[in-house]
Amino acid sequence: FVLPEIQQQMQHGIGLGMQSNIAAETAALICEMTGVERVAFSNTGTEAIMAAVRIARSRTKRQKIVIFAGSYHGTFDGILARAGEEAGTAEPLSLGTLSGMVEDVIVLTYGAEESLEIIAEQANNLAAVLVEPVQSRKP
Secondary structure (H helix, E strand, C coil): HHHHHHHHHHHCCCCCCCCCHHHHHHHHHHHHHHHHCCCCCCCCHHHHHCCCCCCCHHHHHEEEEEECCCCCCCCCHHHHHEEEECCCCCCCCCCCCHHHHHHCCCEEEECCCCHHHHHHHHHHHHHEECCCCCCCCCC
């Protein structure tokens, strides 16, 4: 039943830039089906992560975020980090990413008890914990 609806909509063309006029209707349907309060649409996962981190920092008034080594959250410089040599520090994952972009990132080991302890210890300083439960790089 989905395919014919998509084909029919494709006859009207593809919107680029501003969200289409059916975005609000689609969001309302997703909220109704899932019980979530809000739905946001993004062009890419990178954009979704950028917005999620920005919202989390704004809402909590905290700067630090946790990510896990080996997880993928897009190509935003602010999460392109690997664990630093000093515990609790991060280094840029790639050349061209400035160290200041990842100074508020904590990179932990996924599935390690120690990581949960660090999150608990840092809970009052964290804006967000980004989790990729099934790591796309290690399925």
